[in-house]
Amino acid sequence: MILWDYWRSTAAYRVRIALNLKGLRAEHRVRHLRRGEQREAAFLAVNPQGLVPALVLEDGTVLTQSLAICEYLDETHPEPPLLPRDPIARARVRAFAQAIAAEIHAVQNLKVLNRVKALGHDQAAANAWAHDVIAEGLAACEALVRDRPEASKEGPFCFGAAPGLADIALVPQLYNARRFGVDLGAMPLLAAAEAACLALPAFAAAAPERQADAE
Amino acid sequence: MILWDYWRSTAAYRVRIALNLKGLRAEHRVRHLRRGEQREAAFLAVNPQGLVPALVLEDGTVLTQSLAICEYLDETHPEPPLLPRDPIARARVRAFAQAIAAEIHAVQNLKVLNRVKALGHDQAAANAWAHDVIAEGLAACEALVRDRPEASKEGPFCFGAAPGLADIALVPQLYNARRFGVDLGAMPLLAAAEAACLALPAFAAAAPERQADAE
Numbered sequence: 001m002i003l004w005d006y007w008r009s010t011a012a013y014r015v016r017i018a019l020n021l022k023g024l025r026a027e028h029r030v031r032h033l034r035r036g037e038q039r040e041a042a043f044l045a046v047n048p049q050g051l052v053p054a055l056v057l058e059d060g061t062v063l064t065q066s067l068a069i070c071e072y073l074d075e076t077h078p079e080p081p082l083l084p085r086d087p088i089a090r091a092r093v094r095a096f097a098q099a100i101a102a103e104i105h106a107v108q109n110l111k112v113l114n115r116v117k118a119l120g121h122d123q124a125a126a127n128a129w130a131h132d133v134i135a136e137g138l139a140a141c142e143a144l145v146r147d148r149p150e151a152s153k154e155g156p157f158c159f160g161a162a163p164g165l166a167d168i169a170l171v172p173q174l175y176n177a178r179r180f181g182v183d184l185g186a187m188p189l190l191a192a193a194e195a196a197c198l199a200l201p202a203f204a205a206a207a208p209e210r211q212a213d214a215e
Numbered sequence: 216m217i218l219w220d221y222w223r224s225t226a227a228y229r230v231r232i233a234l235n236l237k238g239l240r241a242e243h244r245v246r247h248l249r250r251g252e253q254r255e256a257a258f259l260a261v262n263p264q265g266l267v268p269a270l271v272l273e274d275g276t277v278l279t280q281s282l283a284i285c286e287y288l289d290e291t292h293p294e295p296p297l298l299p300r301d302p303i304a305r306a307r308v309r310a311f312a313q314a315i316a317a318e319i320h321a322v323q324n325l326k327v328l329n330r331v332k333a334l335g336h337d338q339a340a341a342n343a344w345a346h347d348v349i350a351e352g353l354a355a356c357e358a359l360v361r362d363r364p365e366a367s368k369e370g371p372f373c374f375g376a377a378p379g380l381a382d383i384a385l386v387p388q389l390y391n392a393r394r395f396g397v398d399l400g401a402m403p404l405l406a407a408a409e410a411a412c413l414a415l416p417a418f419a420a421a422a423p424e425r426q427a428d429a430e
Contacts, residue, residue: 048358049314061303064359065317068309075302087290088276094283099264102280102317107327115344121334129330143263144279 001026002056004046006033007211010105011066012053013172016211018070020202021163022077026055030213033110067094067101070165082165089152093159096144097169104137104173108180131180138177141170142187156196158189163197171197175208216241217271219261221248222426225320226281227268228387231426233285235417236378237292241270245428248325282309282316285380297380304367308374311359312384319352319388323395346395353392356385357402371411373404378412386412390423 003019003026005012019026031037031052038050047054047064055063055072063069074082083090106112108130116126145158145166152159158166174194177184184191197203208214218234218241220227234241246252246267253265262269262279270278270287278284289297298305321327323345331341360373360381367374373381389409392399399406412418423429 048362049318049355051318057303063303063306063310065310065313068306068313071309072302072306075305087287088272088278090290091278091283091287094286095278095280098280098283098316101313102321103264103266106317106321112322115348116334119331119334119336119340119344125334129334133330140264147263 001058003028004043004052004054004056005030005211005213006038006052007208007214009033009052010109010172010176011051011101013175013206013208014066014168015053015055015069016206017168017171017203018073018082020206021080021082021168022073024073024077028212032213067097067165067169070168074165080162082168084152084159084164089149089159092144092148093164093166096141096158096166099137099141099144100169100173103140104134105176107137108133108176127180131182134173134177134180134182138173138182138184138187138190142190145189145193155189156192158193163200163203167193167197167203170194171203216273218243219258219267219269219271220245220426220428221253221267222423222429224248224267225324225387225391226266226316228390228421228423229281229383230268230270230284231421232383232386232418233288233297235421236295236297236383237288239288239292243427247428282312282380282384285383289380295377297383299367299375299379304364304374307359307363308379308381311356311373311381314352314356314359315384315388318355319349320391322352323348323391342395346397349388349392349395350397353388353397353399353402353405357405360404360408370404371407373408378415378418382408382412382418385409386418 003015005028031043038052044050046062049064053066055069063072070082083093113126113130116129148159154161157163158170170190171194218230220243246258253267259265261277264279268281268284270284278287285297298308328341328345331344363374369376372378373385385405386409
């Protein structure tokens with residue numbers, strides 16, 4: 001497998017964690033997002049969305065969108081599971097992951113901040129946009145974890161005693177939150193889940209600073 | 216079941232279609248998004264994200280995030296399936312749905328356009344933002360459908376002979392695209408899938424204009 005990657009891509013970071021949790025190896029190829037390499041024609045032929053991550057399977061099939069890739073890895077390599085078995089519990093975990101991927105990250109990624117700047121705003125205004133989107137979104141995510149059913153309150157992960165798709169979404173988003181100076185003090189449950197994750201080799205090895213293209 | 220709904224919410228529209236495809240009924244309760252009813256304390260107690268849709272199950276469990284709700288409905292009511300069986304085919308459909316939910320809709324919904332206006336821009340600038348996000352995002356989605364494997368090219372739906380999660384994401388987004396004047400002429404595959412969907416009662420009955428709260 002080939003993972004099209006970038007060290008500081010929040011979405012690629014999710015897939016790196018999932019691959020590690022499943023014990024899978026991929027060749028990492030890098031598109032430098034700040035240099036716009038993801039918009040080069042050769043890469044658009046791989047992923048017409050012009051986004052990393054993209055996972056190229058052995059038969060040449062290209063999978064895109066980080067959460068869809070994680071679900072694929074979970075379906076084809078069921079152990080350890082990234083989702084609980086109960087349909088309601090699965091829905092809670094997926095909702096949490098989507099609350100991060102769609103309501104937070106999609107609204108404050110590099111592409112969107114470039115749109116803000118194209119409206120005539122400076123980097124400080126773009127950073128303030130990202131800060132506010134992340135702070136508001138994570139406050140809602142803290143509530144989603146606070147409201148989890150008793151059965152999964154044992155923690156220390158977002159929804160129980162083992163890490164899963166929610167934690168895969170959380171950890172890169174908290175890394176991103178710190179880049180934009182978001183105060184995480186009011187999010188003790190998210191912080192506790194993150195600490196438990198970062199103690200695991202699968203999460204630690206996926207960290208941006210541990211990637212070969214880290215600057 | 217209770218569906219917290221709003222006639223012109225793109226995400227609620229997805230859940231209405233899914234419920235109809237599964238032959239399920241829910242009591243519709245409305246939060247008027249333009250009047251800010253989704254931010255009232257009583258509703259935040261239901262969904263701390265302050266978003267519709269939210270689906271309240273018989274036991275009081277609240278499910279949020281439209282794609283997570285659709286997957287829950289699919290897992291608990293398997294017929295007709297919203298996802299194919301093959302893991303790669305499932306990943307393609309999920310990626311398409313997420314490309315719409317995260318890369319397009321999340322970046323141009325009412326909440327984000329209000330952020331654009333809060334930066335000092337007028338409604339016309341906010342509408343232009345939405346137009347550009349939708350036009351660029353749908354062009355990538357047309358490519359995702361164009362690049363589908365031969366086996367699913369039979370159509371007329373996004374990924375084969377039956378409607379599924381991709382079509383559930385597509386139809387509300389094309390409705391939304393027209394509101395912002397996006398030219399859909401260069402997206403023949405998306406247009407063909409939409410036409411096939413709108414001919415089905417499950418999709419037609421979910422249309423915004425058919426809802427009790429339509430204005």
